[in-house]
Amino acid sequence: MRYNDSHKKETEQKITNAALLEFRSNGYHGVGIDGIAKSAGVTSGAFYTHFNSKSDAFLRAIELGLEELNNELARRQGEDTGEWLSEFLEWYLTPPDEANEISKKTLQSFPVQGGCALTTLAPEVCRSGIKAKQAFEKELVTTTSLIKNGLNGGGNREAWSILSGLLGAITLARSVEDNDTAVEILSSVLSTTRALFKQQQ
Amino acid sequence: MRYNDSHKKETEQKITNAALLEFRSNGYHGVGIDGIAKSAGVTSGAFYTHFNSKSDAFLRAIELGLEELNNELARRQGEDTGEWLSEFLEWYLTPPDEANEISKKTLQSFPVQGGCALTTLAPEVCRSGIKAKQAFEKELVTTTSLIKNGLNGGGNREAWSILSGLLGAITLARSVEDNDTAVEILSSVLSTTRALFKQQQ
DNA sequence: GTCATTAGATACTAATCGTTATCTAACAAT
DNA sequence: ATTGTTAGATAACGATTAGTATCTAATGAC
Numbered sequence: 001m002r003y004n005d006s007h008k009k010e011t012e013q014k015i016t017n018a019a020l021l022e023f024r025s026n027g028y029h030g031v032g033i034d035g036i037a038k039s040a041g042v043t044s045g046a047f048y049t050h051f052n053s054k055s056d057a058f059l060r061a062i063e064l065g066l067e068e069l070n071n072e073l074a075r076r077q078g079e080d081t082g083e084w085l086s087e088f089l090e091w092y093l094t095p096p097d098e099a100n101e102i103s104k105k106t107l108q109s110f111p112v113q114g115g116c117a118l119t120t121l122a123p124e125v126c127r128s129g130i131k132a133k134q135a136f137e138k139e140l141v142t143t144t145s146l147i148k149n150g151l152n153g154g155g156n157r158e159a160w161s162i163l164s165g166l167l168g169a170i171t172l173a174r175s176v177e178d179n180d181t182a183v184e185i186l187s188s189v190l191s192t193t194r195a196l197f198k199q200q201q
Numbered sequence: 202m203r204y205n206d207s208h209k210k211e212t213e214q215k216i217t218n219a220a221l222l223e224f225r226s227n228g229y230h231g232v233g234i235d236g237i238a239k240s241a242g243v244t245s246g247a248f249y250t251h252f253n254s255k256s257d258a259f260l261r262a263i264e265l266g267l268e269e270l271n272n273e274l275a276r277r278q279g280e281d282t283g284e285w286l287s288e289f290l291e292w293y294l295t296p297p298d299e300a301n302e303i304s305k306k307t308l309q310s311f312p313v314q315g316g317c318a319l320t321t322l323a324p325e326v327c328r329s330g331i332k333a334k335q336a337f338e339k340e341l342v343t344t345t346s347l348i349k350n351g352l353n354g355g356g357n358r359e360a361w362s363i364l365s366g367l368l369g370a371i372t373l374a375r376s377v378e379d380n381d382t383a384v385e386i387l388s389s390v391l392s393t394t395r396a397l398f399k400q401q402q
Numbered sequence: 403g404t405c406a407t408t409a410g411a412t413a414c415t416a417a418t419c420g421t422t423a424t425c426t427a428a429c430a431a432t
Numbered sequence: 433a434t435t436g437t438t439a440g441a442t443a444a445c446g447a448t449t450a451g452t453a454t455c456t457a458a459t460g461a462c
Contacts, residue, residue: 007429008439027328029230032419044421046440054420114327123324126315126375127228133378140377160389161366164373168365171372174327176341177334188361196397208459209409233449245451247410255450 012050015040020061021108024120028058028128055128059135062125065117066139073146084150085162086194092116092166093190095183111170112186118143118163119170151197158197165189213251216241221262222309225321229259229329256329260336263326266318267340274347285351286363287395293317293367294391296384312371313387319344319364320371352398359398366390 018040022031033044033054040046051057072091076084095112096102109115118140125136144159151158169189173182219241223232234255238248252258273292277285296313297303310316319341326337345360352359370390374383 011439025328027228027230027324029228030328033421034418042439043441045442048421049439120324120327122372122376123228123321126321126372127226127231130378133376137377137379137382140373156385157389157393160370160373160386161393164369164386164390165362165365166369167372168367168369169361171323171327171368172341172361172365175323175334176338177331178338181338184357185361185365188358189365192358192362192397196393212409234451235448243409244411246412249451250409 008050011040011042011046015042015047015050016057016060016064019057020065020117023058023061023124024065024114024117027120028054028124055132058124058128059131062117062121062132062135063139065121066136066143069116069118070139070142070146073143077146077150080150085147085197089162089166089190089193093169093186095186111166112173114174116170119167122167123171154197162193162197165193209251212241212243212247216243216248216251217258217261217265220258221266221318224259224262224325225266225315225318228321229325256333259325259329260332263318263322263333263336264340266322267337267344270317270319271340271343271347274344278347278351281351286348286398290363290367290391290394294370294387296387312367313374315375317371320368323368324372355398363394363398366394 015036019036022036022039025031026035033047036057037044037047047057051060073088076088076091081087092111096107096110098107107113111119114120122136125132140163143163144156147159147162148154148156166189169186173185176182176185216237220237223237223240226232227236234245234248237258238245241247248258252261274289277289277292282288293312297308297311299308308314312320315321323337326333341364344364345357348360348363349355349357367390370387374386377383377386
């Protein structure tokens with residue numbers, strides 16, 4: 001072998017991260033191999049030494065994207081101040097304060113800006129094959145388990161309701177032109193969900 | 202003029218309906234002009250005598266799709282048995298009983314099968330330009346008004362929460378492979394939303 | 403019946419799609 | 433220093449993309 005193993009692994013990670021970013025922003029059919037490769041700083045030749053196909057990279061993007069969500073969730077539960085759910089909901093549903101002159105990359109990581117795979121990839125998975133759905137479901141089971149374990153006596157019902165509200169709110173907010181309307185949608189679901197699970201946390 | 206006006210209008214409607222159907226099932230980038238034209242039983246030449254561009258047809262599909270949702274909503278409120286919200290939620294979130302040997306076309310009209318523009322087009326609108334968002338928002342205002350007017354003392358908050366839950370539930374249910382999981386998601390959001398607004402209807 | 407109009411079909415453009423084949427060059431091993 | 437391996441670049445494949453230009457044929461008006 002000419003390069004050491006870590007070099008290859010790093011490139012693969014760069015491409016996987018780029019695939020996640022591009023699929024999130026543009027959708028599965030909204031970006032090509034060239035676009036993903038360019039975003040990763042390589043060419044399509046490099047792409048195919050690491051992935052067999054576009055759909056293969058999509059599967060990896062699904063895994064990586066939902067793992068990131070699960071990590072965010074677990075982290076907030078770990079440093080629990082007794083209000084993890086409320087804080088998680090607020091992080092997910094509150095648009096970043098642009099007055100803070102936040103960097104463009106940091107801005108992109110906000111769910112409201114399309115920075116969460118749950119919201120941005122789920123509609124793509126709907127239109128994908130069985131493999132994508134299985135990959136999506138596998139990670140989603142972890143998400144619901146985390147939520148359930150963090151709630152006092154909550155079951156799957158509560159977890160699905162929370163996740164549905166989050167996904168729906170972000171999608172609707174990003175689908176309207178007026179910023180005030182978007183903020184109204186987000187704060188509506190935030191307060192409704194908070195009220196719904198006030199006791200159970 | 203060679204054909205009478207109604208003939209041209211009929212063709213345009215066929216294409217608009219096909220565009221809605223195709224955009225809903227495949228997403229904006231998941232289908233081309235040829236695909237839409239073929240679905241409408243014409244060729245791409247006919248498409249461009251009725252629409253200036255693909256994005257133009259998308260705008261019309263957004264309008265038509267959300268109008269259909271608003272009609273469903275208004276109809277249920279019109280023949281109100283005192284339970285319109287509950288019935289609307291059930292229609293939206295209950296998978297069709299396949300044992301009933303329902304026709305394929307009827308099956309396709311169910312929201313759970315991707316038959317609602319709110320759920321299927323919103324993620325596409327997110328990634329579209331300002332015109333699509335304005336068109337989407339314009340129709341959505343009608344939807345929320347209808348819901349508000351049908352609730353006892355409900356405001357925008359309630360309407361946005363209901364719509365977010367519906368959108369999220371359908372999207373999640375369609376993103377998992379296991380049918381039992383999908384049913385669980387749908388029934389979870391159905392019961393949560395029903396409980397939330399039991400008094401207000 | 404002839405003619406003017408035009409809805410729609412056909413054929414084409416340049417660009418891009420996912421993928422494969424070939425080539426280059428950077429490195430580890432000798 | 434030479435060599436073998438292979439990560440990654442380059443180039444090409446046929447298919448498809450959105451859009452345009454040209455053509456055909458159906459029709460109402462005369």
